[in-house]
Amino acid sequence: xxxxxxxxxxxxxxxxxxxxxxxxxxxxxxxxxxxxxxxxxxxxxxxxxxxxxxxxxxxxxxxxxxxxxxxxxxxxxxxxxxxxxxxxxxxxxxxxxxxxxxxxxxxxxxxxxxxxxxxxxxxxxxxxxxxxxxxxxxxxxxxxxxxxxxxxxxxxxxxxxxxxxxxxxxxxxxxxxxxxxxxxxxxxxxxxxxxxxxxxxxxxxxxxxxxxxxxxxxxxxxxxxxxxxxxxxxxxxxxxxxxxxxxxxxxxxxxxxxxxxx
Amino acid sequence: xxxxxxxxxxxxxxxxxxxxxxxxxxxxxxxxxxxxxxxxxxxxxxxxxxxxxxxxxxxxxxxxxxxxxxxxxxxxxxxxxxxxxxxxxxxxxxxxxxxxxxxxxxxxxxxxxxxxxxxxxxxxxxxxxxxxxxxxxxxxxxxxxxxxxxxxxxxxxxxxxxxxxxxxxxxxxxxxxxxxxxxxxxxxxxxxxxxxxxxxxxxxxxxxxxxxxxxxxxxxxxxxxxxxxxxxxxxxxxxxxxxxxxxxxxxxxxxxxxxxxxxxxxxxxxxx
Numbered sequence: 001x002x003x004x005x006x007x008x009x010x011x012x013x014x015x016x017x018x019x020x021x022x023x024x025x026x027x028x029x030x031x032x033x034x035x036x037x038x039x040x041x042x043x044x045x046x047x048x049x050x051x052x053x054x055x056x057x058x059x060x061x062x063x064x065x066x067x068x069x070x071x072x073x074x075x076x077x078x079x080x081x082x083x084x085x086x087x088x089x090x091x092x093x094x095x096x097x098x099x100x101x102x103x104x105x106x107x108x109x110x111x112x113x114x115x116x117x118x119x120x121x122x123x124x125x126x127x128x129x130x131x132x133x134x135x136x137x138x139x140x141x142x143x144x145x146x147x148x149x150x151x152x153x154x155x156x157x158x159x160x161x162x163x164x165x166x167x168x169x170x171x172x173x174x175x176x177x178x179x180x181x182x183x184x185x186x187x188x189x190x191x192x193x194x195x196x197x198x199x200x201x202x203x204x205x206x207x208x209x210x211x212x213x214x215x216x217x218x219x220x221x222x223x224x225x226x227x228x229x230x231x232x233x234x235x236x237x238x239x240x241x242x243x244x245x246x247x248x249x250x251x252x253x254x255x256x257x258x259x260x261x262x
Numbered sequence: 263x264x265x266x267x268x269x270x271x272x273x274x275x276x277x278x279x280x281x282x283x284x285x286x287x288x289x290x291x292x293x294x295x296x297x298x299x300x301x302x303x304x305x306x307x308x309x310x311x312x313x314x315x316x317x318x319x320x321x322x323x324x325x326x327x328x329x330x331x332x333x334x335x336x337x338x339x340x341x342x343x344x345x346x347x348x349x350x351x352x353x354x355x356x357x358x359x360x361x362x363x364x365x366x367x368x369x370x371x372x373x374x375x376x377x378x379x380x381x382x383x384x385x386x387x388x389x390x391x392x393x394x395x396x397x398x399x400x401x402x403x404x405x406x407x408x409x410x411x412x413x414x415x416x417x418x419x420x421x422x423x424x425x426x427x428x429x430x431x432x433x434x435x436x437x438x439x440x441x442x443x444x445x446x447x448x449x450x451x452x453x454x455x456x457x458x459x460x461x462x463x464x465x466x467x468x469x470x471x472x473x474x475x476x477x478x479x480x481x482x483x484x485x486x487x488x489x490x491x492x493x494x495x496x497x498x499x500x501x502x503x504x505x506x507x508x509x510x511x512x513x514x515x516x517x518x519x520x521x522x523x524x525x526x527x528x529x530x531x532x533x534x
Contacts, residue, residue, distance in 0.1 A: 157322060158352035160340055162417065163369050172365065176356040253356045255399035 018043045041223040049227040063235065065208045069125050069197035070239070073132025074190055078182070080133070081140025086178065088141075089148035106138045110196070114203045123205055132196025139189045140182055147181030148174050183251055190243050194236055209235070266333060268343075268421050268453030269296040269319050273328035276314050288314045290479040291328070294472060296421075299451035303464035305516065306474030307523030312457045313349070313425050315474075319455060320346050320423050332421070345419030347410055347427040353398045359385060359409045360394035366417040384412040388442065404435040408442070415446060422447075422454045428463070436460075440467055440496045448493055461516060465508055466496045473516055476523035484515050 025035040025042040035042075053059035088095035113134060117127040151173055159173045182189075201210025209232050216224025276289040288311035296302045304312045317323040318330060321340040330337040332344075353362050364381035368374060385391055388408040390401075398406055407427060414422070428436040440463060447454060458464050464471045465488055473484035488508065490499055499505055 152350075152352075154348050154350045154352045155354060158346070158348060159354075160322070161320060161344070161346040162366050162413070163342065168369055172354065172357075176354070180356065253358075253397040253399070 037222075038220070039222060041226055045223040046226045046230065049223045050231060053227065053231070059212075059231065062208050062212050063231070065125060066194070066197050066201065066210070066235070069128045069132060069200070069208065070190075070193040072125070072129045073196050074136055074193035076129065077133040077136025077193065078140045078189065081137045082144050082178070082182065084137075085141045085144025086148060086174070089145050089178075090174075095145075102138075102141075105134075110134050111199060111203075114200055117200070118204050128197045128200030128205065128208070128210075131200040132193045135192035135196045136189045139185050139192060143181040143185045144178045147178035151177045180251065180254065183247055186243050186247055187240060190239060191236065194239065198232065265297045265299065267295050267331070268298045268300070268333060269455060270294070270331040270334075271315065271319065271325075271328065272331065274315070274318055274325040274330060275327040276311065276318055276323060277326040287326075287479045288477060289318075289474075290481050292482055294482060296453045296455055298420075298453050301447065301454040301456065301467060301469045302472060303456045303458060303468035303470070304472045304474060305458060305461050305464045305512075306480065307476045307516075307520040308459060309523060309527060310474045310477045310480040310519070312459075312474055316346075316423050316425050316455060316457050319421075320344055341421070341423075343419060344421040344423050345414035345417055347407075347414055347422070347424040349426040349429050351398065351406060351410075353406055353409055353413070355398050357397075358394065359390060359396050359398070359401065362398070362409055363412045363416055366413050370417070381412070381416060384416045385409070387446070388412045404431050404439060407431065407439060411439075411443070411446070420452060422452050422456075424454065424456045426458050427456075429458070436463065437496050443467070444492075444494060444496070461509060461512060462500060465490075465505060465512070466494065466499050471508075471512060473512060473519070476519045476526060483519070484512065486512055 021035065021040070022043045025033065025037055025040050027033075037045075088098070110131060114127070114131055117130040121127040121130055156169070156173060159169050164172060197208065198210040198213075201208035202214045203210075205211045209228055213225055213228035213232075216222075216228060271292050271294045274289065274292045275287065276292075277285050277287045280286050292315055294302075294304075294315075304315065306312045314323065318325050319332075319337075319341065321330075321337055321344075332341055354365065357365065360378065360381050363384050364374070364377040367377040367380060372380075382391070382394060385394055388411055390405060390408050390412075393401065393405065398409070401409065410427075428439045431439065444467065454468075456464070456467060461471075468488055471486045471488060472482055473486075474480050475483045486508065490502060490504055
């Protein structure tokens with residue numbers, strides 16, 4: 001399928017959904033409106049709400065806060081994940097001792113930590129950052145741990161035979177291998193940083209996209225809830241696109257699936 | 263003989279502890295000396311422990327008994343005089359061809375600005391001057407082997423250890439690589455220990471061909487001098503009468519071992 005056709009079809013799906021939504025929520029079918037506006041609002045109201053946010057500029061403050069929380073959660077979680085992942089992979093005894101606890105904490109649904117973080121860190125951005133960190137940390141940690149442990153035996157031996165010291169092996173073999181694993185999970189971990197931020201905001205805050213949605217819900221403003229969801233989706237797609245660009249630059253050395261091996 | 267011995271394995275025995283606690287003896291009492299500037303090929307059936315022996319010479323494995331001497335010094339730890347060419351892909355996939363070659367120098371502390379032009383020169387001499395910016399996955403199997411060869415040779419090791427380096431390549435590429443290896447080697451005759459399962463390749467390349475028996479507990483069971491004149495061309499040397507005579511003679515010994523090794527491996531498979 002050619003790119004323009006594909007794009008046209010993709011747009012078509014959105015148009016059909018929005019038109020159906022608009023029609024079913026405004027035009028009665030057999031004397032009955034199938035999507036009552038109180039529960040489903042309608043696309044025009046949602047759109048005008050989004051326009052109002054952007055026109056008045058209120059949205060930028062909320063977007064900025066959510067973005068800041070996501071970035072902080074991602075950076076801190078990744079740093080911690082890389083450090084601990086490296087440490088565990090190089091010290092099997094430490095890894096063995098902590099293994100059940102790591103599994104236990106990772107099995108915990110992170111949402112239940114939100115009240116604790118709110119209690120410890122207040123309702124500002126840091127309680128949201130903390131929630132995001134607990135999500136990002138484990139993804140990065142597991143990937144780096146795998147990456148360091150699954151360095152090819154031959155590549156490692158080759159490094160040794162070329163005369164690399166432990167430090168040089170770290171720099172030229174373990175580190176790039178771990179990074180490649182970490183970057184392969186970049187989309188997931190960035191996504192989770194945003195999830196952490198928004199869920200945290202939703203559960204208690206004074207600003208951010210999650211706060212916006214929660215406020216609208218509190219006054220049964222369904223149009224506001226949907227508007228918040230759409231802005232959030234667009235926000236995540238933009239971030240994801242940014243991640244793709246970064247990934248393309250950093251992982252040029254990796255074969256893509258279609259490359260094959262010659 | 264006055265030429266010093268580069269690698270000497272003295273009654274080296276290699277054993278592994280298996281998962282169930284039994285001890286598996288891969289190689290028994292291997293006695294082998296490689297003189298400086300000599301090209302020795304080790305040939306044996308699959309699973310006879312020839313790669314194991316090479317790893318002992320490299321210091322990657324410690325012999326269970328016996329000793330390894332490198333230039334008359336007992337080997338402790340890794341063999342710092344040796345360059346090792348692996349059978350599997352051993353290039354750093356995250357480095358370009360040029361960086362893969364340059365790393366050999368950078369490790370020794372050569373500044374990057376000086377290492378890069380020298381690496382470029384080595385890439386050119388293995389015929390890949392135009393591929394410096396490619397990553398390993400963008401190169402063919404033969405090209406990757408060339409980069410690996412340059413990566414090892416740029417460090418100018420006194421001993422070259424090669425573990426079926428051309429094993430994964432197709433027949434034609436193998437011959438081209440063999441000629442390339444002989445060209446590079448003849449420039450400054452290093453001691454070479456070359457492991458292969460291909461007898462023809464061994465005779466065509468080496469000064470001496472050593473035959474190992476089928477494992478486990480394999481031993482060195484034969485040692486032939488190859489007196490074919492150098493410089494050799496791998497394509498042509500195979501047509502030589504002396505080549506044929508030698509091939510027939512060694513094969514008569516090797517054949518039994520190959521059959522034994524084959525019987526054992528099928529037997530082992532049935533036992534499992």
